[in-house]
Amino acid sequence: MRETRLLRLLAGLTLAACLSPATAGDGRTPRPAIDKARAGTQCVAEPAVMRREHPQMLKHQRDDTVHGGIRGAKASLKACIDCHASPTSGSVAQTDKDFCASCHAYAAVRIDCFECHSTKPQRVAVKP
Amino acid sequence: MNDPAETRNFWLLVAFGGLVTLIGLGAAHYMEVHGHIVTGMTNQVVWGLPHVFAIFMIVAASGVLNVASIGSVFGQKAYKPRAPLSGLLCLALLAGGLMVLMLDLGRPERVIVAATYYNFKSVFAWNVFLYSGMGAIVAVYLWTMFERRLNAYSKPAGIAALVWRFVLTTGTGSIFGFLVARQAYQSALLAPLFIVLSFGWGLAVFLLTQSTMYAWNGRRLPEDVQRRMARLLGVFIAASLYLVAVYHLTNLYFARQGAFESFILLGRGGGTLYALLFWGGYVLVGSVLPMLLLFHPKAGRQGDMLRAAALVIAGAFAWLFVFIIGGQAFPLEIFPGHEVSSSFGDGAVEAYVPSWPEFLLGVGGVGAAFVLTTVGVRALDFMPQDDLPAAASAQESA
Amino acid sequence: MSAPVPPTDEERRASGEPVAATTRRRWLGAAAAAGASGLALAPGVRLIESARAAAPQGAAGAGANPKVRWGLLIDTTKCASGCTDCVDACNAENGLDPRPTPTSAQWMRKVEIKEIKTGRKSSVPMLCQHCAEPPCVDVCPTGASFKRVDGIVLVDRHICIGCRYCMMACPYKARSFVHETLTEQKPDVPRGKGCVESCTLCVHRIDQGQTTTACQDACTRAGHGAIVFGDLNDPQSEIAQRVRQAASVQLRADLKIDPGVRYQGL
Numbered sequence: 001m002r003e004t005r006l007l008r009l010l011a012g013l014t015l016a017a018c019l020s021p022a023t024a025g026d027g028r029t030p031r032p033a034i035d036k037a038r039a040g041t042q043c044v045a046e047p048a049v050m051r052r053e054h055p056q057m058l059k060h061q062r063d064d065t066v067h068g069g070i071r072g073a074k075a076s077l078k079a080c081i082d083c084h085a086s087p088t089s090g091s092v093a094q095t096d097k098d099f100c101a102s103c104h105a106y107a108a109v110r111i112d113c114f115e116c117h118s119t120k121p122q123r124v125a126v127k128p
Numbered sequence: 129m130n131d132p133a134e135t136r137n138f139w140l141l142v143a144f145g146g147l148v149t150l151i152g153l154g155a156a157h158y159m160e161v162h163g164h165i166v167t168g169m170t171n172q173v174v175w176g177l178p179h180v181f182a183i184f185m186i187v188a189a190s191g192v193l194n195v196a197s198i199g200s201v202f203g204q205k206a207y208k209p210r211a212p213l214s215g216l217l218c219l220a221l222l223a224g225g226l227m228v229l230m231l232d233l234g235r236p237e238r239v240i241v242a243a244t245y246y247n248f249k250s251v252f253a254w255n256v257f258l259y260s261g262m263g264a265i266v267a268v269y270l271w272t273m274f275e276r277r278l279n280a281y282s283k284p285a286g287i288a289a290l291v292w293r294f295v296l297t298t299g300t301g302s303i304f305g306f307l308v309a310r311q312a313y314q315s316a317l318l319a320p321l322f323i324v325l326s327f328g329w330g331l332a333v334f335l336l337t338q339s340t341m342y343a344w345n346g347r348r349l350p351e352d353v354q355r356r357m358a359r360l361l362g363v364f365i366a367a368s369l370y371l372v373a374v375y376h377l378t379n380l381y382f383a384r385q386g387a388f389e390s391f392i393l394l395g396r397g398g399g400t401l402y403a404l405l406f407w408g409g410y411v412l413v414g415s416v417l418p419m420l421l422l423f424h425p426k427a428g429r430q431g432d433m434l435r436a437a438a439l440v441i442a443g444a445f446a447w448l449f450v451f452i453i454g455g456q457a458f459p460l461e462i463f464p465g466h467e468v469s470s471s472f473g474d475g476a477v478e479a480y481v482p483s484w485p486e487f488l489l490g491v492g493g494v495g496a497a498f499v500l501t502t503v504g505v506r507a508l509d510f511m512p513q514d515d516l517p518a519a520a521s522a523q524e525s526a
Numbered sequence: 527m528s529a530p531v532p533p534t535d536e537e538r539r540a541s542g543e544p545v546a547a548t549t550r551r552r553w554l555g556a557a558a559a560a561g562a563s564g565l566a567l568a569p570g571v572r573l574i575e576s577a578r579a580a581a582p583q584g585a586a587g588a589g590a591n592p593k594v595r596w597g598l599l600i601d602t603t604k605c606a607s608g609c610t611d612c613v614d615a616c617n618a619e620n621g622l623d624p625r626p627t628p629t630s631a632q633w634m635r636k637v638e639i640k641e642i643k644t645g646r647k648s649s650v651p652m653l654c655q656h657c658a659e660p661p662c663v664d665v666c667p668t669g670a671s672f673k674r675v676d677g678i679v680l681v682d683r684h685i686c687i688g689c690r691y692c693m694m695a696c697p698y699k700a701r702s703f704v705h706e707t708l709t710e711q712k713p714d715v716p717r718g719k720g721c722v723e724s725c726t727l728c729v730h731r732i733d734q735g736q737t738t739t740a741c742q743d744a745c746t747r748a749g750h751g752a753i754v755f756g757d758l759n760d761p762q763s764e765i766a767q768r769v770r771q772a773a774s775v776q777l778r779a780d781l782k783i784d785p786g787v788r789y790q791g792l
Contacts, residue, residue: 004551011558066682069590069674069733078713112237116683116718118711163719165705170628174690174703234688234703234720245668245685252667252691308661308781309697460699462652462777463639470637470652471626472699478628 032102037083044074051103058113077113082121091119138506145499152492155485156231164234167486172478173456178232180448181490184329185225185497186259186300187322188444190293191330192217193266200269200286206353209512211286213341214334215270216504219263221333224497226259228490251302258296265289274508297323304455311388312455317378321371328364329444332437335361337501339434341511349430350514358433362422365440369415372447384464391458391477392450398477402454405446414443453480589733592675595658595786596727597758598739599765599774600651603791604752607649610636612753615744616653619728621712631702631717633725634741648792651741651753654679654700654725655777655785662692662701671722677758677786678727686721693722697778700724727755758786 044050061075081092084099093101093114104111159166169176195214199207230239246253269289272282301322304313335357342349379385390396395403418436421427457478468475504510616634617624626632634653656679662671670686673679693701701724708718714730717723728739742753756765774788
């Protein structure tokens with residue numbers, strides 16, 4: 001008797017948790033507003049593919065770069081930043097409107113890439 | 129067991145230990161958020177006070193299991209009822225020591241990385257398996273002792289625990305022994321030294337815990353058991369002192385180690401603190417005084433044994449401070465036969481000053497071990513049962 | 527201590543309650559909970575599936591060459607005491623804080639040495655020696671400290687856990703630990719709090735085809751010419767010719783770890 005009540009409560013909570021993202025669109029969290037990439041550049045892949053695969057791409061590439069010395073590949077993080085740095089902040093993760101930070105703030109997935117990596121592209125950094 | 133005064137005391141102890149542990153966790157968080165700049169550690173002394181606490185607890189964890197080994201493996205009946213408590217203390221100390229070690233990492237959130245990426249040439253990588261395996265083996269060992277149907281397996285489990293902890297403590301000593309470039313460490317002697325140190329430190333912790341439990345339950349440790357364990361502690365202290373002496377004597381014989389040894393033993397060149405801690409802390413307070421308390425014909429009461437155990441632990445901390453921090457404070461010899469100076473502290477002795485976050489983290493680990501022991505002792509029956517029939521005790525004293 | 531115990535089926539039957547209904551109810555509840563939990567987990571499972579299914583994108587560039595062994599030759603007779611051109615260049619190239627403190631990262635430093643017996647003085651640039659058998663690589667528990675196929679010893683900061691064991695193992699005090707949060711890193715040189723680091727032989731320049739390190743550039747530009755960087759395995763390279771013609775030593779050669787940095791004038 002008591003267990004059925006408990007089970008029902010558990011089932012209800014789990015269901016509610018599953019259904020809630022569908023209603024969050026107009027809620028508190030602003031949808032990501034991503035600036036277009038720098039003009040004259042080419043997409044690495046379709047946005048849907050990038051959204052799904054970019055963690056794996058970056059993880060594979062970091063081993064290639066650090067251990068293999070391969071730089072300038074398609075999935076190079078520096079290349080991402082070069083193209084996608086916001087024209088206003090000059091960065092990909094400085095404000096919540098910037099490329100990486102906006103989606104990651106929306107999805108509440110914390111990344112620690114930028115504890116070490118610069119969020120600004122090379123050319124901005126060497127600007128006098 | 130459910131006496132209201134006892135229950136209240138239990139919760140008070142857990143609350144106190146829990147508070148100490150929480151403060152330690154808070155200190156670790158502070159270190160993680162701000163970086164190690166808030167500690168006294170630098171690029172010269174990279175392992176500080178937390179490592180002193182952690183290594184004491186890990187070495188003592190291995191040694192405290194000795195009591196169980198003497199019972200289960202070597203068949204000494206007086207030690208058999210003490211085996212479960214020694215197993216619990218092993219788990220508690222191991223947990224506390226590992227907690228401090230992992231929280232002192234530069235990136236403690238990457239402990240998962242340590243568990244998934246391995247370089248098997250590194251003793252540290254082996255230690256990840258050795259320490260977690262120790263926990264598992266001791267858990268199984270405790271199970272064979274508590275579950276009556278499995279009692280027959282407690283001897284093989286005890287043997288497995290014995291072998292495992294020898295390998296584990298060899299690994300702990302080898303963390304330092306494998307460092308070829310450091311004058312304080314590059315020695316194969318460190319592995320057996322750590323094993324013998326573990327015997328003394330573990331038994332000291334066990335004696336203090338055991339007597340506290342007996343006092344708490346209004347019981348007395350039988351005279352003959354007390355005398356035997358006191359003598360054993362004295363033997364372990366003497367053996368440790370012997371190996372430490374051999375280590376230093378050998379170092380003194382080598383001309384190239386002369387400067388380092390006079391730094392540690394005589395305090396020359398800025399090593400005053402380490403010399404004081406070594407002679408006053410480890411030799412006098414941690415070895416000579418306890419041996420007097422344990423072996424002197426006028427001594428021999430239980431109070432003497434407990435005082436000796438406490439002094440051994442104090443001496444252990446002193447020795448570890450000299451070993452770990454003194455060994456790093458002395459500069460590396462990159463240019464033998466030269467005087468050196470640089471912007472990076474070459475040729476200079478580092479003045480390491482422990483900071484509050486480091487101390488609180490170390491104490492927090494002790495708190496965690498304390499909480500685990502208290503809860504374990506309350507939940508299960510770890511109290512040694514000394515109801516030995518008179519015939520048996522007459523047999524073994526023969 | 528005295529929570530109500532649910533009646534067993536026997537007791538239910540005895541009191542006349544239908545047993546099948548309650549058992550069915552319980553079974554339905556368990557199934558619903560399991561189904562809902564499955565629904566909650568399913569999106570995560572799909573994401574993991576698609577992540578595994580992704581093929582890694584193609585990589586560009588040749589990468590590290592195993593036939594090469596990068597090394598440095600430092601002629602200390604050309605090093606003036608008090609000159610820090612190489613150190614300053616290294617700090618500027620890698621974005622290091624130039625103010626020396628016990629906790630600052632010093633990838634390169636000048637060590638002033640004086641031989642006790644003879645009184646002879648030298649000024650020695652000190653940095654990671656990029657050993658062929660690096661003790662720091664042996665002791666790293668995660669393998670973050672590693673030697674690349676072309677001889678450069680690096681720290682993979684993605685897997686460094688900051689245990690500082692490599693710093694204990696290094697005979698040259700070459701490694702630094704980052705003690706505080708960093709900002710304004712150079713895009714080519716990512717570095718961060720909690721990881722260990724050391725001289726990279728300007729690997730970011732070498733990988734992109736350049737043939738000099740920042741320290742060598744600065745020293746040459748200033749006219750001292752004390753530092754030569756090159757491929758020790760290439761008999762035609764300047765460094766290989768120089769070490770063949772004139773005597774050079776490795777520091778702490780007794781340790782037999784075969785550093786890639788050699789010194790003349792010591």
